Amino acid sequence: MPDVSFTVDGKKLTAPAGTLLIEACKTAGIEIPAFCYYPGLSLQAACRMCVVRQEKVPKLQTACTTPVAEGQVFFTDTPEIVQARKATLQLLLGNHPLDCPVCDAGGECELQDMTFKYGAADSFYAEPKNHREEQKWSPVVYFDRPRCILCYRCVRMCGEGMDVFALGVENRGSSAVIAPNVPAGLAPDHLNHVDCEQCGMCIDACPVGALTSGTYRYKTRPWEMNHVATVCTHCGDGCKTTLGVRSTTDGAEIVRGDNRDRSGINDDFLCNKGRYAFDFANHADRIQQPLVRKAGKLEPVSWEEAFTHIGKKFRELRDAKGGDSFGVIGGNRLTNEEAYLLQKFARTVIGTNNIDHHRTADHVTFAQALIGHKDRTASLRDTKTAKSILIFGGDPTNQSPATAWNLRTNIRNNGAKLFVVNTEEIKLRRQAKAFVRLAPFGYGAMAAFLNGDDASGPSAVSNVEALAGFRDTLKATEGLLILIGSELRGSELKALIEFGLTLPGAKFALLSDYVNSKGAADMGLLPDMLPGYTPVGSEIFAEYKAPAQAGLGLLEIFDAAAAGSLSALYIVGSNPVLRYGVEPASLKNTFVVVQDLFMTETAVLADVVLPAANLYEKGGSVTNHYGDLQLVKKAGDRAGVRTDFEMIVRIADKMDAHIPTLIPFGKGLRADMGQTRGAQSGEADRHAVWLTAQNLEPRLSPFDPFAILDEIQRLVPGYDILRLQLLSGNDQHLEPAASQPLVQIGARRDLVLPSGDTLFTSGTLGHYSDMLIDLQQNSRREQLPILDQTAAD
Amino acid sequence: MSAIQNSIFTPETAARFDKLATIYPMKRSALVPMLLYAQDELGYISEPAITEIAKRLDLFDLDVRNVMSYYSMLRTKPAGKYNIQVCTNISCMLRGGYEILDHCKAKLGIGHKEVTADKMFSLEEVECIGACCWAPAMQVNYNFHDDLTTVKVDDIIEQYRQGLGKDVK
Ligand code: SF4
Ligand code: SF4
Ligand code: SF4
Ligand code: FES
Ligand code: FES
Numbered sequence: 001m002p003d004v005s006f007t008v009d010g011k012k013l014t015a016p017a018g019t020l021l022i023e024a025c026k027t028a029g030i031e032i033p034a035f036c037y038y039p040g041l042s043l044q045a046a047c048r049m050c051v052v053r054q055e056k057v058p059k060l061q062t063a064c065t066t067p068v069a070e071g072q073v074f075f076t077d078t079p080e081i082v083q084a085r086k087a088t089l090q091l092l093l094g095n096h097p098l099d100c101p102v103c104d105a106g107g108e109c110e111l112q113d114m115t116f117k118y119g120a121a122d123s124f125y126a127e128p129k130n131h132r133e134e135q136k137w138s139p140v141v142y143f144d145r146p147r148c149i150l151c152y153r154c155v156r157m158c159g160e161g162m163d164v165f166a167l168g169v170e171n172r173g174s175s176a177v178i179a180p181n182v183p184a185g186l187a188p189d190h191l192n193h194v195d196c197e198q199c200g201m202c203i204d205a206c207p208v209g210a211l212t213s214g215t216y217r218y219k220t221r222p223w224e225m226n227h228v229a230t231v232c233t234h235c236g237d238g239c240k241t242t243l244g245v246r247s248t249t250d251g252a253e254i255v256r257g258d259n260r261d262r263s264g265i266n267d268d269f270l271c272n273k274g275r276y277a278f279d280f281a282n283h284a285d286r287i288q289q290p291l292v293r294k295a296g297k298l299e300p301v302s303w304e305e306a307f308t309h310i311g312k313k314f315r316e317l318r319d320a321k322g323g324d325s326f327g328v329i330g331g332n333r334l335t336n337e338e339a340y341l342l343q344k345f346a347r348t349v350i351g352t353n354n355i356d357h358h359r360t361a362d363h364v365t366f367a368q369a370l371i372g373h374k375d376r377t378a379s380l381r382d383t384k385t386a387k388s389i390l391i392f393g394g395d396p397t398n399q400s401p402a403t404a405w406n407l408r409t410n411i412r413n414n415g416a417k418l419f420v421v422n423t424e425e426i427k428l429r430r431q432a433k434a435f436v437r438l439a440p441f442g443y444g445a446m447a448a449f450l451n452g453d454d455a456s457g458p459s460a461v462s463n464v465e466a467l468a469g470f471r472d473t474l475k476a477t478e479g480l481l482i483l484i485g486s487e488l489r490g491s492e493l494k495a496l497i498e499f500g501l502t503l504p505g506a507k508f509a510l511l512s513d514y515v516n517s518k519g520a521a522d523m524g525l526l527p528d529m530l531p532g533y534t535p536v537g538s539e540i541f542a543e544y545k546a547p548a549q550a551g552l553g554l555l556e557i558f559d560a561a562a563a564g565s566l567s568a569l570y571i572v573g574s575n576p577v578l579r580y581g582v583e584p585a586s587l588k589n590t591f592v593v594v595q596d597l598f599m600t601e602t603a604v605l606a607d608v609v610l611p612a613a614n615l616y617e618k619g620g621s622v623t624n625h626y627g628d629l630q631l632v633k634k635a636g637d638r639a640g641v642r643t644d645f646e647m648i649v650r651i652a653d654k655m656d657a658h659i660p661t662l663i664p665f666g667k668g669l670r671a672d673m674g675q676t677r678g679a680q681s682g683e684a685d686r687h688a689v690w691l692t693a694q695n696l697e698p699r700l701s702p703f704d705p706f707a708i709l710d711e712i713q714r715l716v717p718g719y720d721i722l723r724l725q726l727l728s729g730n731d732q733h734l735e736p737a738a739s740q741p742l743v744q745i746g747a748r749r750d751l752v753l754p755s756g757d758t759l760f761t762s763g764t765l766g767h768y769s770d771m772l773i774d775l776q777q778n779s780r781r782e783q784l785p786i787l788d789q790t791a792a793d
Numbered sequence: 794m795s796a797i798q799n800s801i802f803t804p805e806t807a808a809r810f811d812k813l814a815t816i817y818p819m820k821r822s823a824l825v826p827m828l829l830y831a832q833d834e835l836g837y838i839s840e841p842a843i844t845e846i847a848k849r850l851d852l853f854d855l856d857v858r859n860v861m862s863y864y865s866m867l868r869t870k871p872a873g874k875y876n877i878q879v880c881t882n883i884s885c886m887l888r889g890g891y892e893i894l895d896h897c898k899a900k901l902g903i904g905h906k907e908v909t910a911d912k913m914f915s916l917e918e919v920e921c922i923g924a925c926c927w928a929p930a931m932q933v934n935y936n937f938h939d940d941l942t943t944v945k946v947d948d949i950i951e952q953y954r955q956g957l958g959k960d961v962k
Binding site: 165166167168169172180183185186 | 858
């Protein structure tokens with residue numbers, strides 16, 4: 001659109017023709033109050049708060065629906081406008097309780113701000129206010145009818161934004177009311193309920209305190225919290241979230257999750273897990289003391305005793321039975337720094353490649369299939385702008401809600417085209433231009449078909465007729481964004497990527513679960529891969545002096561335990577016993593150390609259990625499944641827990657490892673910056689040379705995750721991080737693809753075990769979120785087929 | 794063959810609905826007429842009716858409720874056999890509409906939107922029914938009665954009670 005010039009309050013402004021006046025003013029720093037307008041949703045013009053005077057137009061105009069055009073003249077701040085807005089407020093306040101002192105929104109309420117600004121708190125209404133009791137629509141959504149100003153943001157948010165359509169408007173005029181989709185008459189308890197995805201986006205969009213959150217309501221006031229921007233720990237999307245934190249007697253408690261910082265990859269979105277499921281952090285079952293098994297029972301001990309015990313046992317077992325008798329298992333919610341440190345610890349201190357993690361998607365094949373291709377991996381940001389998208393497997397609505405949100409927004413506002421290929425009727429098919437319903441396990445056949453193997457067609461779908469046309473459509477699509485579900489692994493995944501690589505400008509993302517599952521793979525929590533998908537034995541990590549043969553994978557580690565050849569098992573933030581159904585007896589001859597938040601099915605079998613901090617209680621970085629790196633900041637705090645990072649370092653120390661080699665920290669203590677002994681001197685030296693060259697300060701503490709980040713940046717292919725970008729809380733996209741092909745892509749499906757998480761589950765962590773458990777029970781109770789109904793029109 | 798299996802409506806109404814869903818450029822435009830016909834047949838709009846209509850028009854049940862609750866002439870509870878709607882809008886008000894209403898209330902012993910115990914009569918206060926020239930006016934089901942006096946009302950009610958009045962639905 002060409003730019004047009006117009007005048008607002010005597011200021012000459014320019015904006016593309018058709019821009020809404022309210023947006024043009026916002027850009028120019030002129031504030032126009034708005035209750036019903038919400039960027040990205042359809043226009044409503046219901047509240048009349050945004051009225052402005054336009055020259056030569058008889059009536060006041062609503063800025064939220066007025067597109068700017070050449071030569072227009074507006075006034076937004078005249079006595080007439082002030083009076084009009086004040087009158088609007090008085091009408092809105094006609095039945096509003098103005099109970100700001102107890103309202104959750106108080107202090108963050110658009111109505112409160114405007115009432116204050118325009119001085120409209122007294123009303124000409126003499127009638128008594130019509131009070132209604134607050135309603136609990138679900139464990140997380142509460143509705144306080146008198147506070148509602150009928151702006152319909154929630155209705156549009158739920159319908160257009162979420163494609164759920166759980167909220168509507170009933171009755172009319174002054175008796176109009178927001179109604180949820182389960183009317184009292186149909187509910188067993190004769191109360192209104194909402195049967196929906198429980199995302200809380202309606203609460204977030206509500207400009208007043210009419211919709212409130214089950215976790216946060218009546219708990220605190222906005223100004224009593226500290227607000228920490230960090231990353232959600234749940235699914236692989238890694239939304240930027242702001243945690244509201246308040247101090248308590250034994251630390252700092254997280255009381256709210258929200259997305260007031262809209263600069264993230266998820267814009268204004270958070271799903272129910274990001275918004276409510278932080279409560280595991282405050283769970284009463286958190287372990288807060290190290291435990292050591294004595295005479296068959298886990299007894300609380302001091303940290304010193306626990307570390308000394310582990311250090312001694314690990315050293316003895318390593319020296320007596322060799323590093324290869326160890327197994328190390330990392331987690332999907334560790335920071336990159338922790339994951340990197342853990343594998344470095346395994347490879348250099350213990351001396352084994354027997355390291356793995358619960359792989360929720362085949363990131364290894366993904367990276368290998370893209371060797372030699374640049375700019376082929378997508379960022380989550382691409383889902384907001386791509387013109388065409390193919391979802392091949394997976395179910396973003398349930399597994400990667402932010403991806404689904406971005407796609408819906410992109411389709412709605414930019415007319416993006418969506419193609420869906422799935423064995424199930426996933427919800428996003430409603431937005432799809434074409435939906436190919438595959439036969440069960442038809443992904444491999446479909447990938448082969450796309451690659452030109454027509455004979456595979458009949459194994460992919462029942463009706464092959466249309467399939468060739470679909471393939472032609474994809475082939476004719478430029479810049480296709482291909483989102484791949486975790487069902488695709490090994491050769492099937494490779495085949496699909498091979499097809500995609502023939503399309504000009506196509507980009508890929510492999511969707512997995514948990515905040516740092518890609519980071520875990522990137523950081524080399526793999527038996528055959530060093531960080532950055534570098535094959536073991538590679539020159540790049542020569543300074544590790546680690547074994548050059550691939551180690552045991554997760555299942556093989558447990559096989560070794562069952563066979564009695566595993567002397568020690570070190571598990572950091574993972575619950576393989578539950579996830580892989582490990583027979584507890586098989587671990588009886590293994591010395592097991594577990595770092596975790598709770599006494600999980602794995603922790604109860606351990607010889608030593610160390611209480612760990614969770615992702616909301618530490619700093620570092622994580623990489624979402626797209627490869628977007630983000631900063632994690634410490635928000636909550638809990639007495640008696642330590643970060644996994646610190647614990648790994650302390651254990652290494654008690655094993656008499658050389659800590660400055662493990663964690664390059666300190667300056668000038670042991671090194672002369674390499675000048676006299678050349679670049680082949682010790683690790684700390686080379687690191688210091690690199691630091692100096694990068695204008696970075698040497699780190700002072702061995703517990704500083706950034707010391708390891710420096711090394712990650714120095715060594716891991718693809719992790720050339722922009723520091724300022726990271727530190728200022730912005731995401732950046734990384735492409736850690738291996739530089740050389742090597743290991744054959746295996747077809748062993750059991751290496752990958754998708755988590756199978758849905759909207760209301762989140763692995764083991766989810767077992768300790770009361771809110772998620774409540775929501776699971778709630779969704780079973782409702783049992784209404786609402787989410788399966790098709791959308792209007 | 795009805796578009797819906799096991800329709801709760803009579804075959805004639807079901808067939809009418811099948812047709813209705815096809816004649817508008819946008820399917821959901823058939824919603825209000827469908828609701829009216831459904832009410833005529835069932836006496837009110839029941840939950841199963843909401844569900845079936847939503848299904849016929851590819852809507853959510855909630856969409857149907859949203860529209861339905863906007864219109865005061867659409868009921869979700871059964872009315873009496875004879876639904877008396879007394880107008881109290883301007884012309885009728887000036888010519889004694891409220892007396893007629895009060896008279897009905899006293900006579901039938903029920904208030905606005907209530908039903909007599911024998912389910913014979915229900916009463917509603919309504920806005921202008923378009924009979925201003927002969928105000929005050931009331932409507933019993935779809936039948937008009939105008940130029941009312943309390944005596945005339947007694948007579949009308951009695952006639953319906955005897956089953957003599959026209960029962961047009
Ligand atoms: S919580 Fe989300 S899905 Fe549920 S009503 Fe609100 S916006 Fe809709
Ligand atoms: S509940 Fe909130 S968002 Fe919804 S209409 Fe009322 S004020 Fe607006
Ligand atoms: S979409 Fe994923 S990352 Fe975002 S809030 Fe939900 S669980 Fe957290
Ligand atoms: S913001 Fe413009 S009318 Fe509500
Ligand atoms: S005012 Fe009663 S019929 Fe018009």
